[in-house]
Amino acid sequence: MMHIFCPYCGELREEEEFHAKGQAHIERPIEPEACSDAEWGDYLFFRNNPRGIHHELWIHAVGCRKYFNITRHTVTYEILETYRMGEQPGITAETLAAEQLAQSAAASAASSTTQQTGDARP
Amino acid sequence: MQRYSGFGLVKHALSHHEHWQKVWRSPEPKKEYDVIIVGGGGHGLATAYYLAKEHGITNIAVIEKGWLGGGNTARNTTIVRSNYLWDESAALYEHSMKLWEGLSQDLNYNVMFSQRGVLNLGHTLQDMRDIQRRVNANRLQGIDGEVLDTQQVQDLVPAMDCSASTRYPVLGASWQPRGGVARHDAVAWGFARGADSLGVDLIQQTEVTGFRKQDGAIVGVETSRGFIGAKRVGVVTAGNSGVMAEKAGFRLPLESHPLQALVSEPLKPILDTVVMSNHVHGYVSQSDKGDLVIGAGIDGYVGYGQRGSYPTIEHTVQAIIELFPIFSRVRMNRQWGGIVDTCPDACPIISKTPVKGLFFNCGWGTGGFKATPGSGNIFAWTLAKGRAHPLAEPFAYDRFNSGKLIDEHGAAGVAH
């Protein structure tokens, strides 16, 4: 059972109170008539389907009935953040990758300073 | 290949069953194949089998990241039927149904296909109108189907509560007598054995990690055991297909969701058909071993966790108990999840792709087990000829840009 923090109610609630509504941040083309078939089809039917970080729209269906966004890992189901409509995610696959890179760089820097000897390259 | 028979059983009994031939080899991958099938589930194995059997192409490898038939093939609730609404999909599933009817003989392997009939219940007037429409469509398509009233349903399934006092009374059902169930593992193993005996290399514990292209055409696949060349590649990876398409450089309109099922402790025979209900959202049959096999809906979110959520399972069990109060004290034995590749119109994608020589067969979502022989059969044709089999043509992936969808949400409803 996931526990989801509704950014409007300001509380953790059980998964059952919510409905998942698919990928977040999809914008309807401003001029649908100007779209090619490919663009319109992409807008209607093509969604991100990653193994990993996913930004998705949820509704607090039996709570405040408001829509909001979740950044969630699709394998572990860990919820990394929830944020209101109109806001942008603070955590993305890119920021996480950068963080990891920084961490491993720091770790190898630390190990190379303690290991003075040998020709170990970072 | 050593053929199985009653005589063989007696013969091997005399040597205490210690000398049975291995069911398939475990070959080392060659440098290059004419065709590589990615994904050793039922669909992938069936594709390899029919390629070798009907198209004479035997320099084939099936590459499976885990073990054969360990994906959705092993996890599904095995309902087989062909009573879909639209001509395109009905033709596809009926093609499969016809192959099911001769499959055990063809493979010399008992897939335990049991045509015990499938009921799709109606609980509202609109349900009944939809059922009438679908059964009429099926009859025009040459597919068996009947509309049953409450009493006829009750006669078929005495254990079900068909009284008027339930929250969602059973008003009737569609009935496809040729529908039924089969033994999922046997289907994978039967196709695997058949393919292996025709020379197909079944390569397990090897993951395809990428596709190698040259001038927009496929030349092989990168795997966890190195590069393997291929003139054509067919990808049949169910819930992982969206990820695979991305690796190949294009997008598919798929979303992967967890779908779960559960089985009870074994019981004496009580249910000799398959009962499905879109409206209360649950379905149940009884396996030959005696366990009740119960299916649920998908979890609403994208997920690759191969487990299902508690709210979904609770909802399903509620529906089953409402239909069968007599099951309320049955103990459940096991519960599991698979990852299904759902498509916006609840129909599969059997198609060439923007990469020359690379074909995808996916999007079967919650209901592809029933299609296993048919899907493999027409995908083999497609791979052999390099263009879509006539039955596969309507299921091209560009239908999501042309708008020519085949909306099977009604008939696929509760899935399966």
Ligand SMILES: Cc1cc2nc3c(=O)[nH]c(=O)nc-3n(C[C@H](O)[C@H](O)[C@H](O)COP(=O)(O)OP(=O)(O)OC[C@H]3O[C@@H](n4cnc5c(N)ncnc54)[C@H](O)[C@@H]3O)c2cc1C
């Ligand atoms: C709980 C549940 C109940 C269901 N009930 C029914 C039902 O009653 N009736 C029905 O008709 N259908 C049902 N289905 C749907 C059905 O199971 C599937 O549509 C069907 O089995 C798909 O077959 P497949 O061979 O394509 O997939 P799978 O059996 O999943 O095979 C795909 C294979 O590809 C492999 N793979 C993935 N990525 C890679 C890679 N990169 N490299 C190598 N190998 C890879 C996987 O390991 C897997 O073995 C159900 C599904 C579930 C989960």
Ligand SMILES: [Zn+2]
């Ligand atoms: Zn709320």
